[in-house]
Amino acid sequence: MSNIQPSVAKKTIGLLPNLIFMSRWLQLPLYLGLILAQCVYVFHFWVELTDLIGAVFGNASSLEHILDAVTIDGAVRPTKLTEATIMLVVLGLIDVVMISNLLIMVIVGGYETFVSRMNLENHPDQPEWLSHVNASVLKVKLAMAIIGISSIHLLKTFINANSYDVKTLVAQTGIHITFLLSALAIAWCDRIMTATQAGQDH
Template identity: 30%
Template sequence: MGNLFTRILFGARWIMAPVYLGLSASLIVLAYKFFVELYEIVSNVAHYNNEEIILSLLSLIDFVLIGGLLVMVIFSGYENFVSRLNVKGADNELSWIGKMDVESLKNKVFFSVVSISTIHLLGVFMESKNIPNDKIIMYMGLQLCFVITALLMQVLEKLSKK
């Protein structure tokens, strides 16, 4: 009975496979929105001032960072929780696959969140004449919380490895 229960629990990890497939599909949505945004920028570049161009480009960078974050979560999560990826040539092309443990993945995800948040904060500063000061202070406080949390996570990871 115990052996059957263990096999069922071990096999349950495959429930996550469709979740990772769904995240892969979300990359298509992200790419679509990226190119819609890029088309918008290119078609209206003559009407944009410098700040609008920079904010639009920062938006594209957000899409790229989120896409990279999704790829990291998909591959690392699948490798750590479901099964090894046996793709010919993957070792040479994506050397980090299979080497990122859950703790490292958490840190990379959080640092990506901090990076994305920083880009948004930069956008807020660039549009600061249209945003009330109390909201800017709230955004800065949130960013500071993200940064402090990321630093604390790094410290805790180093302490746990000693």
């Protein structure tokens, strides 16, 4: 008996389907633009951190910049570096880091999901979440990242609660709760879809 297996004819993709499929590369400039936005955030982080360190060591211009950055319109401007002021600046730095993390998830996860594989399976620095990323997982992770960013903004508002009216505080709290409910809804829909898919496979 011959061991030669019959050759499987390679399926040829038509011109129009191939053009449509190749159009995914139009997203590449978008991801490159997000990388540039990441660079802007790195620069902003460094400027804020430098000013904070300079203010701690008594640099007058750094102190002025920090106080201007944390002063709410219509509120009394602080005259020195206080614990609350330092906390607001640090929360701002954390906010930048979390937004930067969000950018990384969008850039890496979006490129891997919608444009092309990066073949990072054997790379020692491959993010753990990237090994099982898909559109549903990416949406859930982005929703959780947005909730984290919203939490930081809400905390900054509560620290300066005396500078805001009740309407603003209630509105920001409501928006944050809306983000929470939206993330729960997305996660629940993803769970239902996963369970349905698992049932079909069996």
